[in-house]
Amino acid sequence: xxxxxxxxxxxxxxxxxxxxxxxxxxxxxxxxxxxxxxxxxxxxxxxxxxxxxxxxxxxxxxxxxxxxxxxxxxxxxxxxxxxxxxxxxxxxxxxxxxxxxxxxxxxxxxxxxxxxxxxxxxxxxxxxxxxxxxxxxxxxxxxxxxxxxxxxxxxxxxxxxxxxxxxxxxxxxxxxxxxxxxxxxxxxxxxxxxxxxxxxxxxxxxxxxxxxx
Amino acid sequence: xxxxxxxxxxxxxxxxxxxxxxxxxxxxxxxxxxxxxxxxxxxxxxxxxxxxxxxxxxxxxxxxxxxxxxxxxxxxxxxxxxxxxxxxxxxxxxxxxxxxxxxxxxxxxxxxxxxxxxxxxxxxxxxxxxxxxxxxxxxxxxxxxxxxxxxxxxxxxxxxxxxxxxxxxxxxxxxxxxxxxxxxxxxxxxxxxxxxxxxxxxxxxxxxxxxxxxxxxxxxxxxxxxxxxxxxxxxxxxxxxxxxxxxxxx
Numbered sequence: 001x002x003x004x005x006x007x008x009x010x011x012x013x014x015x016x017x018x019x020x021x022x023x024x025x026x027x028x029x030x031x032x033x034x035x036x037x038x039x040x041x042x043x044x045x046x047x048x049x050x051x052x053x054x055x056x057x058x059x060x061x062x063x064x065x066x067x068x069x070x071x072x073x074x075x076x077x078x079x080x081x082x083x084x085x086x087x088x089x090x091x092x093x094x095x096x097x098x099x100x101x102x103x104x105x106x107x108x109x110x111x112x113x114x115x116x117x118x119x120x121x122x123x124x125x126x127x128x129x130x131x132x133x134x135x136x137x138x139x140x141x142x143x144x145x146x147x148x149x150x151x152x153x154x155x156x157x158x159x160x161x162x163x164x165x166x167x168x169x170x171x172x173x174x175x176x177x178x179x180x181x182x183x184x185x186x187x188x189x190x191x192x193x194x195x196x197x198x199x200x201x202x203x204x205x206x207x208x209x210x211x212x213x
Numbered sequence: 214x215x216x217x218x219x220x221x222x223x224x225x226x227x228x229x230x231x232x233x234x235x236x237x238x239x240x241x242x243x244x245x246x247x248x249x250x251x252x253x254x255x256x257x258x259x260x261x262x263x264x265x266x267x268x269x270x271x272x273x274x275x276x277x278x279x280x281x282x283x284x285x286x287x288x289x290x291x292x293x294x295x296x297x298x299x300x301x302x303x304x305x306x307x308x309x310x311x312x313x314x315x316x317x318x319x320x321x322x323x324x325x326x327x328x329x330x331x332x333x334x335x336x337x338x339x340x341x342x343x344x345x346x347x348x349x350x351x352x353x354x355x356x357x358x359x360x361x362x363x364x365x366x367x368x369x370x371x372x373x374x375x376x377x378x379x380x381x382x383x384x385x386x387x388x389x390x391x392x393x394x395x396x397x398x399x400x401x402x403x404x405x406x407x408x409x410x411x412x413x414x415x416x417x418x419x420x421x422x423x424x425x426x427x428x429x430x431x432x433x434x435x436x437x438x439x440x441x442x443x444x445x446x447x448x449x450x451x452x453x454x455x456x457x458x459x460x461x462x463x
Contacts, residue, residue, distance in 0.1 A: 097285060
């Protein structure tokens with residue numbers, strides 16, 4: 001799905017290259033909250049489009065991107081609890097904590113966003129601030145099991161979730177020449193709809209924009 | 214060129230933050246102490262040394278006899294989560310070895326302490342802390358010589374009874390099991406004797422039961438005899454509170 005959207009946007013860009021400028025941005029994504037213990041920091045790639053001239057101080061645009069996370073370890077120790085009933089043929093008095101495991105194979109996020117960047121100084125090298133809005137589709141592949149509750153052979157799950165976030169950011173931009181603009185900075189992604197843990201992260205980015213004169 | 218370099222340097226600096234591992238998120242727990250408790254238990258104390266991420270939902274212990282690495286469900290004792298120390302009395306018999314592990318669970322998972330092997334020591338022999346003459350009992354001001362015997366056959370309560378025969382009265386001390394070194398506590402409810410409890414009945418012309426909550430001392434002697442002693446056991450004889458003290462060996 002994301003690939004199709006990206007391809008369509010790319011075609012649109014080619015059609016309207018006189019109006020839209022195109023750029024490529026790489027990012028280093030550091031998960032936050034509980035996810036920082038479960039997912040390794042990941043690289044992200046983003047295709048960006050902006051309108052207007054390079055020396056315009058407020059730049060608006062949109063982007064499509066992808067990031068793929070790997071787990072911090074192969075197996076995570078999880079647990080379940082059982083109150084009452086029997087466990088291994090023995091009566092459970094009170095609550096019993098039961099061991100389990102979880103394997104995460106991959107966690108991929110595709111997204112589209114609306115971006116804004118404000119260039120603070122009129123100089124070629126300038127600090128920038130901005131605010132982005134993103135819509136995410138996250139795909140989690142895992143299997144897990146808890147003794148006595150879920151088969152020890154594990155239960156495979158492919159979970160797709162959605163999230164909407166804003167990302168305030170700050171950084172630097174440098175006008176390399178009339179065509180190329182270098183940008184770098186850092187933003188904190190904050191989810192306001194769906195699960196916070198899915199898409200809370202710090203994003204450190206570096207990118208280059210090509211301006212069609 | 215310097216400006217381009219500075220762009221890259223800023224990126225590298227921003228990206229080089231500390232990487233977290235899953236173990237950083239889990240609580241860290243250790244077994245702080247194991248001490249004998251009563252006749253068939255130990256008190257194990259664990260301590261959370263690092264809370265990890267999220268709320269501590271549960272703490273607890275698991276253990277088994279011998280040198281093993283006990284699984285979390287083996288004889289599990291589960292307690293509510295706490296960030297400090299936690300203790301539980303666990304069934305463990307004298308002269309037996311056990312392997313204990315503490316565990317703690319938070320929202321993300323659970324972790325164990327290392328295995329601690331512990332052999333429950335044999336309790337030391339104890340004699341009542343008062344001056345007594347062996348095989349002599351004083352009851353309600355009357356002093357008399359006694360002879361005692363112990364048997365597991367047909368105890369009034371529990372699984373073992375010591376019978377103390379006196380001139381004018383007999384005293385029956387019922388134990389849950391074979392008496393061990395240590396201090397026993399009297400009870401008036403013989404139907405559910407705990408390992409550290411005794412029920413004492415006096416039989417003369419009437420029947421009396423020693424009040425609960427009093428101490429009876431047991432010593433297993435090197436010559437294979439057993440000494441039972443008590444300093445001041447009170448009971449109601451129907452008229453007033455009477456006191457009995459004495460010592461006997463069998």
